[in-house]
Amino acid sequence: MQMYKSTYLAVRVHTEDEALRIEPSGNTDTMLWLIDVYDLGQSAKCAEAVKRLILRDYHALHERVPGMLPRWTKGMMAWVTYLNALVPCYDYDEQWVVRNHFMIQKNPENWSVETMLTALDALAIRWTKAHALDRDKLQQYLHCVWSCAKKWTMHLHEKVEPGLHEGDMMKVHPRVVLACLSRFFWFNKTLDLHAAYPRETIKVKYNNFFERELRHFVLRKFRDQLLNTLWDHLSHPGDLEIASHDQLGDNISTYSALYKRQPVCLLQKAQKSMLFDEPEEVRRKYPNPTDIKIVQTYFQNTFKMDFAKFFVCFERNHCKHERAVRESAVPIIVESFRKYSVVHNGKAYGFGSFADAFAIWLKFANKPYRLDLTELREKMFGESTASAQSTIYELDV
8 A cells, every 4th residue: 555655743733833833845744734723623823824824835735636525626625724713703994994995795794605705806806906005904804704704614504605505404615615715815915925025116217118119009910919918917816716616627718717707898898999999099008018018029029038938927926936036136027916016136126017117127137148238228218219110020929
């Protein structure tokens, strides 16, 4: 009989302090650790320990559980352990919630599952402003939502929608569990990553480089490629995991996730605008995706290099590359709450549009990967000149 490799058996968790101190590694150790922490029952320290595990290993735990638990992932098992340890509390600042347009219904302790999911959707839609909110009040309100999730997830009910029958009773559907887990991870992780760097306000003036580069819109291929990248900028935290729950183990495109999660008319409106509006109008509606594509096209034409691949870390990937970004020898443009900063030598500079961040990056970059950026600096910071319309452009295939 083949035994699973584990070093955990010698250091079982018996107390709350041990739960905080011991960090499991590997699937077997993690499952054993979760069982021990679950047995400790309701505890704020245990909840904090499981929260650390989820934030650290979320993507590694997002894989199917074989056997008797269809539509469940290992991360969902960690989430149930977190809810088991969570100390419920429904106190929150009602006026603050109303003022920030998060309020769906009063008295979270009486919410239905659908109301809870709608509250999470409302938070996700407005999450791009979360960095500017009072974090204590925000976490207090989120604690109410997780307390409601505990009530519905940890017990059987006479009737629950969406739910599954368990004898004469019902339990919540696994996709409700995953919806709560994914939002829990992205809400907490994005706040932590934004606060992880000391920040310095900096502004670099630049000319009308991006307006001149709108000439690329004469090519239909440029618009098509820009449209393909637009969908990532329209999704909300957790949407991809929720939409792909029925296909656990398979990756789905962001467009497919948006098609399941958002009204189709909004996608059609964005598509029509991207393909047929004037270049200036497209950039006004979608400035960051447009400017990113302009810079990528310039680097592809000039250096045969994908700029975003080497010098940009989008928010959806930041949690996977946090250490690499922090220790990078070259400045990296980092997305956070749909805004952009330049991380260089462990510090974040600026926080605004991609165009502003690119100007800062260009000031800091000193021949990254031996690229000579002299001509680009002249185009970005020098006296503007009209561009020839007859130039032939090369786009990535």
